[in-house]
Amino acid sequence: MKRTHTCSQLSKSDVDSAVTLIGWVESVRDHGGVLFVDLRDREGMTQVVFDPDRPDIHGQAGHLKDESVIQITGKVRARTPETVNAKMATGEIEVYADSLIVHNACETLPFPLEEEKADKVNEDLRLTYRYLDLRRKKMLNLLKLRSKASKSVRDYLNANGFLDIEVPVLFKSTPEGAREFLVPSRLNPGEFYALSQSPQQYKQMLMVAGVERYYSIARCFRDEDLRADRQPEFTQIDLEMSFIEREDMYALIEGMLKKVWKDVLDVDIPTPFPRLPYPDAMNRYGSDKPDTRFGLEIQDFTEDFANSSFKVFKGAIDNGGCLKAFNAKGLGDITQGEVKSLEDIAKTLGAKGLAYIVVRGDDPANWRSPILKFISEAELKALRERLNIEDGDLIFFAATGWEQACAILGRIRLESAQLLVKRGKMEISSDQYNFLWVVDFPLMLFDEEAGRYVASHHPFTAPVPEDVEKLTTDPKNIRSQAYDVVLNGSELGGGSIRIHQPELQNKVLRDVLGMSEEIVESRFGYMLKAFNFGAPPHGGIALGLDRMCAILGKAKSIRDVIAFPKTQKGQDLMASVPGPVQPKQLRDLHVATVELPKE
Structure with a gap:
């Protein structure tokens, strides 16, 4: 069954050579x-010719269906x-066939694999037959791109003295973060592992162990509601270094991404990449991951409207809030339907609601706005x-608390x-x-619902040294x-x-975050002990x-660069996952299921 060449290799220099090719029938x-x-x-495609003067294989070739393996x-x-x-x-050569073996005849396809037609197919159908979807050139190229990017990362980190170390996926439950996937332990009845949300604590232990530079292309898990950019299982380029300051990390990551x-x-x-303090990012762009490829920057008008006759603006300011606005320049031709859609998003x-002014001409008397009279x-x-x-x-205006107005x-x-892009008035x-x-x-950050402070990132993040006294x-x-590190939004x-002193870590966990000694x-406990x-x-x-x-592959969703992704309901439609298990499996795990009452 050995092939002599792939379907991308043959050229005019191979003319008159005897060759063997294996692959899928693209078309007949x-x-x-x-x-x-x-x-x-x-790797590619080659044209094969079946001539009627070889009736033994010509007739067989005439019955070939697309996607059969020959x-x-x-x-x-x-x-x-x-x-x-x-x-x-x-394209300069073709292969004149002398023999044909059909390894697997393809049935009628559930959807066409031509790029333009397949892109219009319902995504659930494509995910049900993901192995067919991945045969498409676009999808296969995304997998190649991912492999190439992973290799580039590994090459860079290996060259910079990092050790590629695997860390456990089964970890302990830390419920103060995102919702976790729990795994019952058969050998320890009534106790559970959690699938690791990230290798955070293990990689810090590797620093205590003296590894100095660790990395892993790590699988991580979160049981959360899904969006286009989220999956229950995802992959991180995870790394940790000893004896560094922030500038060292900036330089390393900039070099890797370059x-x-x-x-x-x-x-x-x-x-180097520009540095943007969090308050500036929020004030100017309303986001801690700003897209700076275009302007439309937000400005604060709290002082200018401190004595506003518009009760909504003045009320927000008097209650300690702010007034912010930005100019969606050139969008004065917005329709009522578009305004309604934006208002729904704001809600x-x-x-x-969403206060706005449509500017028409230079005279404010001609401007359109329900708040203009105030x-x-x-x-x-x-x-x-x-x-x-x-x-x-x-x-557009927003008058409320600072964080909400920015958002x-x-x-x-x-x-x-x-x-604006849709109208051709802006290019991104x-x-x-x-x-x-x-x-x-x-x-x-102060969690109003919980009535206490919570860590903005995670509780192992070190404060700026000069701010420690404010803890x-x-x-x-x-x-x-x-x-x-942010790219295009x-x-x-x-x-x-990280915090590496046990006294400071204890202070953050107990005195600031309010965790009990038992928790x-x-x-x-093992981490605080290690810090000693x-x-x-x-x-x-x-x-x-x-x-x-x-982003590298200009894919619409991260699902396109994951070989076998889950749907927004967390399902693998191809393998019918998740699914029921046998009662004996549950008994072995000392787990019982309950049926919740219908709402």
């Missing part, structure tokens, strides 16, 4: 009795000048000057940009790569040594310098490999 064409079969394998032997011959196919790598983009896309990305983020001349002047208002513009206008900013190129670091995150007096104003990865001991035996200063980061590859 009958030209006046002569059959032409495009034979495809992973093996042919034959002689390479040059195509005539008028039949050369410049679009094919092997190499990946060069190796995969042959694109040179400029370094999902907690807004009661805006004074001084307030209009401030808006004109700072937002550079011109005919055809559209101004609302941050989302409306993105939606406005898409409307997928070939433009605006990397940046978002830094100076708050160490703590018990002013937790919300402590800056952390955390950092996120997506967070590629995040990490931090601290049960979840983190010579723990080095260390820090790390985890980058989402799935998301990075989706």
